Amino acid sequence: MNRIAQLFKEKKNILSIYYTAGFPQLTDTLPILETLEKAGADLVEIGMPFSDPLADGPTIQQSGQTALKNGMTINLLFEQLADLRPQLSIPVILMGYFNPVHKFGMERFVEQCRKTGVDGVIIPDLPFDEYREKYEALFTQAGISNIFLITPQTPEERIKLIDKNSNGFIYMVSSASVTGTKKEISEQQTRYFKRINNMQLASPRLIGFGISDRASFQKACDYAAGAIVGSAFINLLNNEGNNPEKISDFIQSIKKTN
Amino acid sequence: MESKVNLKEQLRVENMPTKEGYFGEYGGKFLPAALESVIGEIAEAYDRIKDDPSFKEELMYLHQHYTGRPSPVFHAKNLSDELGGAQIYLKREDLNHTGAHKINHCLGEALLAKRMGKTKLIAETGAGQHGVALATAAALLGLECDIYMGEVDIKKEYPNVVRMRILGAKVIPATHGLKTLKEAVDAAFEAYLKDPVTQFYAIGSVVGPHPFPMMVRDFQSIIGIEAKAQFREMTGKLPDNLVACVGGGSNSIGLFSAFLHDESVNIFGVEPAGTSFKTGDHAATLSFGKPGMIHGFKCYLLQDEEGQPAPVNTIASGLDYPGVGPQHSYLKDINRVNYDTINDQEAIDAFIKLARLEGIIPALESAHAVAYAMKMAAGMPKDQTILVNLSGRGDKDIDYVVERFGKEFNISE
Numbered sequence A: 001m002n003r004i005a006q007l008f009k010e011k012k013n014i015l016s017i018y019y020t021a022g023f024p025q026l027t028d029t030l031p032i033l034e035t036l037e038k039a040g041a042d043l044v045e046i047g048m049p050f051s052d053p054l055a056d057g058p059t060i061q062q063s064g065q066t067a068l069k070n071g072m073t074i075n076l077l078f079e080q081l082a083d084l085r086p087q088l089s090i091p092v093i094l095m096g097y098f099n100p101v102h103k104f105g106m107e108r109f110v111e112q113c114r115k116t117g118v119d120g121v122i123i124p125d126l127p128f129d130e131y132r133e134k135y136e137a138l139f140t141q142a143g144i145s146n147i148f149l150i151t152p153q154t155p156e157e158r159i160k161l162i163d164k165n166s167n168g169f170i171y172m173v174s175s176a177s178v179t180g181t182k183k184e185i186s187e188q189q190t191r192y193f194k195r196i197n198n199m200q201l202a203s204p205r206l207i208g209f210g211i212s213d214r215a216s217f218q219k220a221c222d223y224a225a226g227a228i229v230g231s232a233f234i235n236l237l238n239n240e241g242n243n244p245e246k247i248s249d250f251i252q253s254i255k256k257t258n
Numbered sequence B: 001m002e003s004k005v006n007l008k009e010q011l012r013v014e015n016m017p018t019k020e021g022y023f024g025e026y027g028g029k030f031l032p033a034a035l036e037s038v039i040g041e042i043a044e045a046y047d048r049i050k051d052d053p054s055f056k057e058e059l060m061y062l063h064q065h066y067t068g069r070p071s072p073v074f075h076a077k078n079l080s081d082e083l084g085g086a087q088i089y090l091k092r093e094d095l096n097h098t099g100a101h102k103i104n105h106c107l108g109e110a111l112l113a114k115r116m117g118k119t120k121l122i123a124e125t126g127a128g129q130h131g132v133a134l135a136t137a138a139a140l141l142g143l144e145c146d147i148y149m150g151e152v153d154i155k156k157e158y159p160n161v162v163r164m165r166i167l168g169a170k171v172i173p174a175t176h177g178l179k180t181l182k183e184a185v186d187a188a189f190e191a192y193l194k195d196p197v198t199q200f201y202a203i204g205s206v207v208g209p210h211p212f213p214m215m216v217r218d219f220q221s222i223i224g225i226e227a228k229a230q231f232r233e234m235t236g237k238l239p240d241n242l243v244a245c246v247g248g249g250s251n252s253i254g255l256f257s258a259f260l261h262d263e264s265v266n267i268f269g270v271e272p273a274g275t276s277f278k279t280g281d282h283a284a285t286l287s288f289g290k291p292g293m294i295h296g297f298k299c300y301l302l303q304d305e306e307g308q309p310a311p312v313n314t315i316a317s318g319l320d321y322p323g324v325g326p327q328h329s330y331l332k333d334i335n336r337v338n339y340d341t342i343n344d345q346e347a348i349d350a351f352i353k354l355a356r357l358e359g360i361i362p363a364l365e366s367a368h369a370v371a372y373a374m375k376m377a378a379g380m381p382k383d384q385t386i387l388v389n390l391s392g393r394g395d396k397d398i399d400y401v402v403e404r405f406g407k408e409f410n411i412s413e
């Protein structure tokens, strides 16, 4: 069983952290991952920077621009992750836009993921149908999860299809919006969470976009297996860099139960 | 070129694009989930409304009584005589209300948005022509309008910025990266996602995810339909050659689409070579790009080894984009259209030449097409004809031209 499936089997209230590779410093990628594992994050998504990311808000966009300026590339990322296993046990997902991955070569990319011990991939602009037609076999064979996003507007039929062909989890975008920290979870979002919850899907779900603190995290956990924090963590890195103490405080402040 | 049967088959209009928005392998929808449904809504609405007689009638009324269509075709005799070769004809899109072809699709997109119940139009703009045209359509139809524009372009095309503001639009600077057209598209998508319910994204060319390349082409195809009839009336024939500049590709596909099946017509798309053929010095996407994905569609793309879009450069802000329309990408692959380049200096020379010989100041974008036609004409017999799409007028460019080339052409104080 891959590490993602194992995690969802064993744990509830999963906290997944998103950060950008090569940010704030080029060599921070692996040290931040170590810090996050120690600090108690359950799952990590590492963003591969792209200059024109259509789904990301200003915070993540800016971190990507900085990482690109620092010289971050997919090649370099795999080099930086060469010692990921067995040193760390936290499940790791790579997230990035289709063009750089396509240019790198999907086959080579999946092979590199397998070799380094990356467990899953999110390519938000890879069409689901194209994935199934061209790449699904590749991912299945390598045992790498490909995670798809759904939104409040995704048709029920499509959600069921994604559920059926999903190995890992379904990424629920909490509203039709770009990433970024919003203060509260609205009535409308809650209705959406409930609706999806009532669909009795086989795949576990994580809620992302707009989760920034304990309140929003716990609300998300009421309706899903956990949630993803991105922009709020990038903001912390922006201010503090890879500061283990501050990162630990941040993770604890979100996970702490009343 | 392939055999006749083959060409007809490859260009079958009913296959262009497929239901999923593909022109061959190009186009499609490469979108994050949040955008997929939003853009799908536009595709559905366009499908429903485009053949509605009252929609077509309303649009045609505005074309005639508001924009001033049909735009004339003008035989540029002085220029042709000076060059001593082929006869150059100009399709005068520069005479449209707001000064460029962009108004053709802006009115279409604005009418569609209104029928969809949207209250605000948003878009990116490079040279400011699309922004001005959209702000105009918004004012006419009582819609709000936000225009995203690179900070660099705001300085360069300042007269158009002021026009947009006079028309009641908000001009919002894109401040990241090179601060030009690509970044303006990023900013517009970002804004669109924040409120896809009241806003309508009226993209400025035949680029972006399906249905934009098809929809904008359909709205622009009036250029070619008119020009074909006008040219036949003037000369009794089809033109031997067509020339248009290619940024995203809307004015060019607008002209070309009426002639794609006419095999006697040679078609040329002109891209900006900027200051050199070195990466970063030009924006000649079809000439130097490789297939890739940007802004939700597949096309030829100027990109580096890592799949990041390459920096682009040209004096014509409206051509300054690392991607290009998917239909152009397809027309290149099947060899139906020849894509070639004109550099900054050639474009500015043509800009001045057309002004001095014909009394027409072209947009710097259009000057690329004029320059290419001039080059071609010089080596051709006098009975050959070249129909150039003069996509816009150069009023917006005069400050920039004086500043950069004032001394060279004796136009500064």
Ligand SMILES: Cc1ncc(COP(=O)(O)O)c(C=O)c1O
Pocket (backbone or CB within 6 Å): B100, B101, B126, B127, B128, B129, B130, B204, B205, B206, B245, B246, B247, B248, B249, B250, B251, B252, B317, B318, B319, B363, B365, B366, B391, B392, B393
């Ligand atoms: C006058 C003029 N011509 C051409 C273009 C290039 O766009 P397209 O290739 O879509 O016609 C622009 C874009 O701003 C323009 O203003």
